[in-house]
Amino acid sequence: MLIDYRSDTVTRPTAGMKAAMDAAPVGDDVFGEDPSVNALEARSAAMFGMEAGLFCPSGTMTNQIAIRVHTRPGDEVICDWTAHIYQYEGGGIAANSGASVRLLQGDRGLVTAQMVREAINPDDVHKPRTALISLENTSNRGGGSCYNLEDIAAIRQVADDNGLPLHLDGARLFNALIAKSQSPSEMGAQFHTISVCLSKGLGAPVGSVLLGPKDFIHKARRVRKLFGGGMRQAGSIAAAASYALDHHIERLAEDHHHASLLGETLEQLPWVSKVLPVETNILIFEVAAPHTASGIVAALKEKGILAYAIAPMQVRLVTHLDISEAMVNQTISIFKAL
Ligand SMILES: *Cc1c(COP(=O)(O)O)cnc(C)c1O
Numbered sequence: 001m002l003i004d005y006r007s008d009t010v011t012r013p014t015a016g017m018k019a020a021m022d023a024a025p026v027g028d029d030v031f032g033e034d035p036s037v038n039a040l041e042a043r044s045a046a047m048f049g050m051e052a053g054l055f056c057p058s059g060t061m062t063n064q065i066a067i068r069v070h071t072r073p074g075d076e077v078i079c080d081w082t083a084h085i086y087q088y089e090g091g092g093i094a095a096n097s098g099a100s101v102r103l104l105q106g107d108r109g110l111v112t113a114q115m116v117r118e119a120i121n122p123d124d125v126h127k128p129r130t131a132l133i134s135l136e137n138t139s140n141r142g143g144g145s146c147y148n149l150e151d152i153a154a155i156r157q158v159a160d161d162n163g164l165p166l167h168l169d170g171a172r173l174f175n176a177l178i179a180k181s182q183s184p185s186e187m188g189a190q191f192h193t194i195s196v197c198l199s200k201g202l203g204a205p206v207g208s209v210l211l212g213p214k215d216f217i218h219k220a221r222r223v224r225k226l227f228g229g230g231m232r233q234a235g236s237i238a239a240a241a242s243y244a245l246d247h248h249i250e251r252l253a254e255d256h257h258h259a260s261l262l263g264e265t266l267e268q269l270p271w272v273s274k275v276l277p278v279e280t281n282i283l284i285f286e287v288a289a290p291h292t293a294s295g296i297v298a299a300l301k302e303k304g305i306l307a308y309a310i311a312p313m314q315v316r317l318v319t320h321l322d323i324s325e326a327m328v329n330q331t332i333s334i335f336k337a338l
Contacts, residue, residue, distance in 0.1 A: 001304065026234075065210060071132055072131065073099065078133045081105060088140075108145040110142060137169075140172070144281055166191050188211070192212060209241075255320055262331060281320065
C-alpha cells in the first residue's frame with residue numbers, strides 16, 4: 001500500500017462524512033436555495049466574526065475572486081514571492097484581474113509590516129496603484145510556517161494607515177490556528193477578507209469559502225458566476241465541509257505531531273542536508289549532493305512512499321487525515337534504511 005505524502009488534498013471522505021453528504025438537504029445554490037450551502041456559508045462567516053461567506057469549488061477561485069473584487073486593471077497586489085496566488089494560480093492575477101504584483105522577500109513565506117510599508121506606492125501617476133495586501137497562513141512554500149498575531153496586527157496597521165484591504169490566503173488556516181492556539185475570531189478580526197480551504201487538512205472532497213463584509217460577498221457572488229463557479233445542488237459537498245468543521249479541526253494536531261516526528265528522523269540522515277522548521281503539517285527538506293530531489297522521490301516511491309520534489313534539491317512531505325501513526329512509523333523505518 002502506498003503512503004501518500006504528496007499533499008493533504010489526497011484524503012478521501014470518511015464514512016461519517018459520506019453519511020452527512022447523503023443526508024444533506026439540497027437546492028439550487030445559484031438561486032440561493034441550497035440550505036446546506038447557506039448553512040456552511042453562515043457558520044463559517046460567524047466562526048471568523050465575518051458578515052458573510054461564499055462557497056466556491058476551489059481555493060484558487062476564492063483567492064482569484066477576492067483579487068478581482070479588490071482591484072482594478074493596472075493595480076498592484078503586494079505579496080511574498082512564494083505566494084500561492086502568484087506562483088501556483090496560473091498567472092490568474094494578470095489574466096483574471098489585469099493586475100500586477102509587488103513581490104516581497106519574506107522569511108519562509110512570512111512578511112513583516114516594514115516590508116509591506118516600503119512596498120506601497122506613493123500617489124504618483126508613474127506608479128501602479130497599490131490596491132491590495134495579501135498574506136498566506138500557513139505558508140505552503142514556506143514549509144507550513146505561520147504568523148504570530150502581533151505580526152499580523154502590525155501589517156493590518158500599515159493597511160489601515162494606507163486605506164488598503166488586507167486579504168488572507170488561509171488555505172491551511174486551521175493548521176495555523178491549532179499550532180499557535182489562536183482563535184478563528186481573533187484571526188478574522190485582522191483581515192478584510194479570508195479564503196479558507198476545506199479540501200486540504202480538513203479532509204472535505206471539494207471546496208473553499210471566501211469570507212468578508214456583506215457588500216464584498218455580494219460582489220464576489222457575481223464574480224463567482226462570471227468565473228463559472230456557480231454550482232447547483234452543491235449541498236452534498238457543503239455538508240462534507242460542515243462535517244469537516246465539526247470533526248476534523250482539533251485532530252490537525254496529530255498531523256503536526258506526525259510531521260515533526262518525520263522531521264526529527266530526517267535531520268539524522270546522511271542524504272538530507274537541511275530540514276526546514278516544522279511548525280504544522282508541511283515538511284520541506286533539502287537533499288544532500290550528489291543526491292537530487294527527483295532521485296530521492298523516485299527511491300522513496302519504490303518503497304511505497306509518495307513525496308513531491310518542489311525544487312531540484314527540495315522535497316516536500318505533507319501529513320493529513322489518511323496518514324496514521326503506523327504509517328509514520330513505517331515511513332521512519334524506510335527512511336532509515338534508504
Ligand atoms: C492549495 C492552496 C490554495 C488553493 O488551491 P486549490 O487547489 O485551488 O483549492 C491556495 N493557497 C494555498 C497556499 C494552497 O496551498
